Amino acid sequence: MASPTIAPPKVLCIHDVAPNRRRGGDIRTLLSPATVGSTSGFLGTLTLEPGEFVTEHWHPYSEEFLYCVRGGVTARLDGQDHALPAEHGVCVPIGMRHRITNTGDETAFLVFHLSPLAPRPDLGHVDTEAVLNPDAAHTPIIRSGPWAESLPPGSRR
Secondary structure: OOOOOOOOOOOOOHHHEOOEOOOOOEEEEEEOHHHHOOOOOEEEEEEEOOOOEEEEEEOOOOEEEEEEEEOEEEEEEOOEEEEEEOOEEEEEOOOOOEEEEOOOOOOEEEEEEEEOOOOOHHHOOEEOOOOOOOOOOOOOOEOOOOOOOOOOHHHOO
16 A cells, blocks of 8 residues: 655745734734645734734634733633733633733734634634724735745635
């Protein structure tokens, strides 16, 4: 029996991916079906300056793992505020409304992972308040690095 063909790993930098500022802050979906061909979830980063926030939304298919690397934020989960300081994480269950606010005085940097994937990218988020920048691009476009030319425009989400 032949071994399955395994695609080579794709290594990306957060600066290879365009920021998504649609819901607030600087969200970069780094490892996703569109950028690396993942099939079970996606990973990215969130940078929030003091006072910035990500508007409230929920995920009908995915739970979200959120880890604060530096700084600190307040995670409003189903209407209740929870401090999320540096070196702390939280799992946001499927269907739970959440909003992330930098209530501190320094830049906050977080890493997030969502899994499993929604059946289609447009079904992944349900906004419960108006997005801050509705006309902002929200597709992770690879701008540089070895995979910059590897994705046809129609494959980006």
